Each structure stands twice: as C-alpha cells, then as structure tokens.
Amino acid sequence: MKTIALPLIAGTVLAFAGLAGAMAPAALAYDGTHCKASGNCWEPKPGFPEKIAGSKYDPKHDPKELAKQGNSMKAAEERNKLRADNFKKTGRWVYDVSKIQ
Structure with a gap:
C-alpha cells in the first residue's frame, strides 16, 4: 500500500504545479496598454x-427568418387558448385542436 500512495501523492503535487504554471502565462499575455476605458480592452483584428x-x-x-420563432410562438399561444377555453366549457382537456368544435 505504501508503494502506491507515494507515486499518487507525487503525481497530484506535480499536477497542481503544472496547472499553476499553465495559468500564469495566460494571465500575463495582454499588457493592457490599449484599453479605451477601465475593463474595455477589446481590440479588433x-x-x-x-x-x-x-x-x-x-x-x-x-426578416422572414427572424420572425419565424415569434410567429410559431403566437400560433402556439392561440392553440393553447383554444384548448383552455374548451376545457373551461367541457371539463375535458383535448390536445388535438382539430378535434375541438
């Protein structure tokens, strides 16, 4: 058991050291000299x-493609209104709107 624990501990320590070392260059990559305002340092290519x-x-x-989702939502709301109105009248929930009279 002791021979397994030592490599496991050593591997864990090396993994944390490698993770800390990998994060350091990323944090230092941009020097922040071209910021328009504090925290606004985006630059286009x-x-x-x-x-x-x-x-x-x-x-x-x-515009027709952008309106598709809104139109389908309106149609779904109309179908749900028909279903709810029918349920209030009959007390039965009918999912298929074509069967509602």
Whole structure:
C-alpha cells in the first residue's frame, strides 16, 4: 500500500504545479496598454471595419427568418387558448385542436 500512495501523492503535487504554471502565462499575455476605458480592452483584428453594417462581416439576416420563432410562438399561444377555453366549457382537456368544435 505504501508503494502506491507515494507515486499518487507525487503525481497530484506535480499536477497542481503544472496547472499553476499553465495559468500564469495566460494571465500575463495582454499588457493592457490599449484599453479605451477601465475593463474595455477589446481590440479588433487589423482590417476589421469600424461599422459592421454593409461590410463583408454583416450577417444580413432575412426578416422572414427572424420572425419565424415569434410567429410559431403566437400560433402556439392561440392553440393553447383554444384548448383552455374548451376545457373551461367541457371539463375535458383535448390536445388535438382539430378535434375541438
């Protein structure tokens, strides 16, 4: 049992030392000389435009595609309202809206 415990302890100590050593360079990678304000140190890559609209980085989302989720939510709310109204009238919950009269 003693021969297993010593390598286990040594391995654990080395793992923690390696983790601490790996974190140190990441913390020192940016020197903070180009901050616009305190905590605002993001910089675009060279050649990245000031305005994204109209550039090659503009995603140009289709308004119909963006409205799909909102439309489906409205339709779901209408179906749930029909189900709830039918339940109040009949006392029976009918999931299939096509069966509600």
